[in-house]
Amino acid sequence: MSEILDELEEDTQKDKYLTFGLDEEEFGIEIEYVREIIGIQPISEIPEIPSFIRGIINLRGQIIPVIDIRARFKKEVLDYNDRTCIIVVDIKDIAIGLIVDKVLEVLNIPEENLVPPPDYKTGIQNGYIKMIGKSGDGVKLIIDCEQLLGEAEIELIEDLD
Numbered sequence: 001m002s003e004i005l006d007e008l009e010e011d012t013q014k015d016k017y018l019t020f021g022l023d024e025e026e027f028g029i030e031i032e033y034v035r036e037i038i039g040i041q042p043i044s045e046i047p048e049i050p051s052f053i054r055g056i057i058n059l060r061g062q063i064i065p066v067i068d069i070r071a072r073f074k075k076e077v078l079d080y081n082d083r084t085c086i087i088v089v090d091i092k093d094i095a096i097g098l099i100v101d102k103v104l105e106v107l108n109i110p111e112e113n114l115v116p117p118p119d120y121k122t123g124i125q126n127g128y129i130k131m132i133g134k135s136g137d138g139v140k141l142i143i144d145c146e147q148l149l150g151e152a153e154i155e156l157i158e159d160l161d
Contacts, residue, residue: 017107017133019140020087020100022070028107028133028140029098033089037103040084049156057086057097064088065157066097072148073128091145094157098148109133109140117141 017028018037038059043066045055052071057064066086071077078101086097114131130144149157 015108015110017109017140017142018087019104019107020085021102021104022073022075022100026104026138026140027069027100028109028142029087029089029145030142031106033091033145035088035090035095038086038088038097039082040080040086040099050153053153053157054099059088059095059097062095064095064097066099067148068099070099070101089145091148092154094154096149096157107133107135107140109135109142114142 013030013032016031018031018034019026019028021027041057041059043055043057046053049055052068054066054068054071057066068077080099083102084099085103086099087103088095088097090096113134115134117129117132127147128143129141130147131142133140133142
């Protein structure tokens with residue numbers, strides 16, 4: 001019975017993406033990674049960690065490390081405002097908060113509307129983008145959650161909680 005329920009849950013999450021914005025760009029995360037969305041909260045900074053890891057928050061008694069996606073993507077870091085959100089995701093069995101400019105919506109993007117990102121042979125690393133989703137007249141850059149953090153960063157984050 002639990003196998004049937006797992007299949008049903010997996011089927012309802014298939015092709016679903018939580019979309020968010022950074023500047024004018026729109027990104028998506030596979031909904032299966034998303035635990036919850038919360039407003040920006042006080043962040044406790046931790047010395048001597050990579051600058052894109054802003055620190056930790058206390059979410060109902062659980063310590064959650066938070067990553068500023070703007071900083072991770074080497075964009076200009078802006079002051080947080082009332083639209084800034086933290087998307088709490090589970091990556092490799094670790095809860096991590098992703099700070100984004102704004103959450104947009106949950107979209108259904110069928111597999112046939114997904115294409116791989118261009119293969120840059122210029123030395124530019126673009127390992128964070130898994131696919132490009134075509135939606136209406138626009139595109140959504142689908143984040144590869146598994147690639148947001150390297151092994152050393154995962155070890156560092158595991159030590160924080």
